[in-house]
Amino acid sequence: MGDHFFGRFPALRMRRLRQLPQVRRLVAEVTISPKNLILPLFVRPGKGIREPITSMPGHCQLSPDQLAEEAREAQKLGLGGILLFGIPEYKDPRGSSALREHGIIPQAIAACKEAASELLVITDLCFCEYTDHGHCGVLGSIGRSGQWTVDNDATLAELGHQAVVHARAGSDVIAPSGMMDGMVRTIRVALDAEGFSHVPILSYAAKYASSLYGPFRLAAECAPQFGDRRGYQMDPASDVGQALREVALDLEEGADMIMVKPALPYLDIIRVVRDHFPGVPIAAYQVSGEYSMLKAAAGNGWLEEKAVVVELLTCIRRAGATMIISYWAKEAASFL
Ligand code: PBG
Ligand code: ZN
Numbered sequence: 001m002g003d004h005f006f007g008r009f010p011a012l013r014m015r016r017l018r019q020l021p022q023v024r025r026l027v028a029e030v031t032i033s034p035k036n037l038i039l040p041l042f043v044r045p046g047k048g049i050r051e052p053i054t055s056m057p058g059h060c061q062l063s064p065d066q067l068a069e070e071a072r073e074a075q076k077l078g079l080g081g082i083l084l085f086g087i088p089e090y091k092d093p094r095g096s097s098a099l100r101e102h103g104i105i106p107q108a109i110a111a112c113k114e115a116a117s118e119l120l121v122i123t124d125l126c127f128c129e130y131t132d133h134g135h136c137g138v139l140g141s142i143g144r145s146g147q148w149t150v151d152n153d154a155t156l157a158e159l160g161h162q163a164v165v166h167a168r169a170g171s172d173v174i175a176p177s178g179m180m181d182g183m184v185r186t187i188r189v190a191l192d193a194e195g196f197s198h199v200p201i202l203s204y205a206a207k208y209a210s211s212l213y214g215p216f217r218l219a220a221e222c223a224p225q226f227g228d229r230r231g232y233q234m235d236p237a238s239d240v241g242q243a244l245r246e247v248a249l250d251l252e253e254g255a256d257m258i259m260v261k262p263a264l265p266y267l268d269i270i271r272v273v274r275d276h277f278p279g280v281p282i283a284a285y286q287v288s289g290e291y292s293m294l295k296a297a298a299g300n301g302w303l304e305e306k307a308v309v310v311e312l313l314t315c316i317r318r319a320g321a322t323m324i325i326s327y328w329a330k331e332a333a334s335f336l
Helices: 014-018 021-027 064-077 104-115 152-169 183-193 211-219 240-253 264-276 288-299 305-319 329-335
Strands: 037-043 050-052 060-062 081-086 121-125 139-142 147-150 173-176 202-207 257-261 282-286 323-326
Touching: 014 021, 037 064, 037 104, 037 329, 060 064, 064 081, 064 104, 064 329, 081 104, 104 121, 104 152, 121 152, 152 173, 152 183, 173 183, 183 240, 202 240, 202 264, 211 288, 240 257, 240 264, 257 264, 264 282, 264 305, 282 305, 288 305, 305 323, 305 329, 323 329
Parallel strands: 037 060, 037 081, 037 323, 081 121, 121 173, 173 202, 202 257, 257 282, 282 323
Antiparallel strands: 050 060, 139 147
């Protein structure tokens, strides 16, 4: 007997559990199902509109009636939900069209609820699609430099107002994405005061200033007209501890679920957050750049799209994401 049985080669052979597909399946831990997937959709005013988004093949800007079709399909596929982004009829410095009672998001929610009453409707809460300068809130100048940036506290009141507009229109979950300090607390207080204490908040807690948002900004027509978002979104080079502080703060302020964004290059953040905050549902946002990169490679025949998508989603789940916001949600649900 001797050495042969001491838990190493040749007695130990890791390949044994890989040989049969049935055994591989038996021991696999990580699962993805349609209920874990959330589909982002872009809605704009009008009727019968399906304006293809060139930077994101397969996605369109949709008018509410067309959005309804997507919602119906999403419900049929058993998706976890949809995440709505509005493109308004007009933009101004304060983003006032985001506060209209019958603005684009309220119209969109109504269309989805009518077409697919069981489908979870999450609404992104920010101002960048509604401001003419493309920043995520009201501008102000700070300090002696007089540099223009988003005025945090002036933006908070507006965010509370926008959250109530979404909740009144029937949004099931409010997802603030602007990375303003104190935004979760302000939104929670505003919702509770108006009788919406039952509406959960999914906070974009660890949102990085990523160059991978490029295709989205074309899709949602929300690229900043000057400067960038590094003054409010997180620095990719910051220590993971900063992400933990962001998450801890948002949870203290009343966030029910938190998001890490982007997903693939930030799997370390997902894992650390998961380990530090057991029991907190984590959403990972597989962003537009992650989508477009693979679409381009697949279009050239360089990568096999379906296989890569399943692998990416699996790895994001393995890192610790409870749910994944993905532009592939529909396709993935149909082939999973
Ligand atoms: C707006 C917002 C952005 C994304 C989601 N909400 C863009 C940004 O912050 O510039 C990016 C989503 C994507 O790239 O898929 N606050
Ligand atoms: Zn924004």
